[in-house]
Amino acid sequence: MKKLRCVAPSKEPRRKEGKHGQFRGRDAKRANDSVVNRVVKDIGLNKKERRRLHDMLDGSQDYDEIKRLGQLVKGRN
Amino acid sequence: MIFMSNLKGDLKNEIQKLIGKECWAVIAGKGRGSNVDLRIGEKLPMKEPINNLSISEDARKYDSEYALFILCTWRIDNDEKVVCGSWDYNLENGKMLKGLNLLIGNKILDSYLTEPALDLTLRFSSNINIKIFCDQTNEKDDYDNYDLFTPTEIITVGSQSILKSEPREFD
Numbered sequence: 001m002k003k004l005r006c007v008a009p010s011k012e013p014r015r016k017e018g019k020h021g022q023f024r025g026r027d028a029k030r031a032n033d034s035v036v037n038r039v040v041k042d043i044g045l046n047k048k049e050r051r052r053l054h055d056m057l058d059g060s061q062d063y064d065e066i067k068r069l070g071q072l073v074k075g076r077n
Numbered sequence: 078m079i080f081m082s083n084l085k086g087d088l089k090n091e092i093q094k095l096i097g098k099e100c101w102a103v104i105a106g107k108g109r110g111s112n113v114d115l116r117i118g119e120k121l122p123m124k125e126p127i128n129n130l131s132i133s134e135d136a137r138k139y140d141s142e143y144a145l146f147i148l149c150t151w152r153i154d155n156d157e158k159v160v161c162g163s164w165d166y167n168l169e170n171g172k173m174l175k176g177l178n179l180l181i182g183n184k185i186l187d188s189y190l191t192e193p194a195l196d197l198t199l200r201f202s203s204n205i206n207i208k209i210f211c212d213q214t215n216e217k218d219d220y221d222n223y224d225l226f227t228p229t230e231i232i233t234v235g236s237q238s239i240l241k242s243e244p245r246e247f248d
Contacts, residue, residue: 026164032110033148037220047224047231047243051146054114058131059107059168076125076248 039066049073084232084240088195091227095143095185095199102136103177111163113151113177115207117185118142124248140247144226145199150210153177160205179205195238197223211238 036057040050052073053066061069095117102116108131120139127137152162153176161176168174183201190197197209211222213236222234226245233241 025166029111029164029167032108033112036110036112037218047146047226047233048246051114051144051224051226052127054109054112054146055104055127055132055136056129057108058129059109061108 035063036066039063039070043067043070043074045070045074052076084242085192085195087230087242088225088232088234088240089190091143091225091232092188092190092197094227095188097184098143099182099184100180100201101141101182102133103174103180104132104136105177106167106169106171106174107131109167111150111167113147113163115145115147115180116141117144121247141226142228144224145209146224146226147209147222148213148220148224149222150212152208152210153179154206154208156204179203180207193238195222195234195240213237 036053039045040053045053049070053070056069056073057066098118100115100117101120104114104116105112116136116139119142120135121142123138123140129137147163150163153160160179161172163173165171165173165176180201183203183205185199186202187200188197189200194211196211198206200206209223211234213220213222216236219236221236222238224234225232229245230242231245233243235241
């Protein structure tokens with residue numbers, strides 16, 4: 001009888017990379033959510049400010065740009 | 078921020094008040110990951126419009142009487158099939174926005190809040206449902222599940238579905 005063997009996990013990263021080296025699918029959304037959450041915590045946005053920051057995003061921003069927008073939102077209130 | 082045992086009652090009452098109200102804008106898509114803001118009820122002019130051409134003119138000019146800001150996993154179904162969910166392609170003309178746009182112009186017909194997690198389903202006219210699954214349970218991350226913005230307060234279903242509230246201020 002053939003013995004079943006466990007296959008060693010692949011060393012390849014589980015996250016799929018897109019054409020620009022960014023994550024795709026669920027991983028991309030998670031990465032995106034995580035950057036915004038980090039900005040929210042780093043600059044201490046409240047609920048209203050958090051939602052306003054969401055309005056201002058358009059996908060062209062990286063962490064620093066999102067942080068700048070967050071500071072702009074915070075300064076408005 | 079207020080932590081109160083009767084917050085669950087407040088949340089239930091406010092969700093009931095959504096019935097009959099129209100969703101007139103959905104803000105989601107590129108750069109916003111899986112997060113979605115549903116604008117519901119009366120349109121309230123903002124003092125300073127939002128300078129972002131990636132959202133509709135109404136959404137730039139008006140805030141809403143109620144808003145549901147979803148930060149956890151969600152899915153849209155109609156009576157026959159699954160339409161889209163939080164992990165779908167979120168660029169323009171992608172599955173996520175096409176599905177979410179089906180909510181616009183529809184009224185909320187019914188709501189279902191499931192305890193203890195406070196998962197929420199809103200049923201809209203045209204037989205479409207948005208189902209919100211409170212999957213933010215990690216204490217260390219401390220990410221919220223969803224915020225319900227009412228005319229007077231913001232009720233947050235936080236990590237592990239713990240409720241919080243703070244007063245809502247308009248611009």
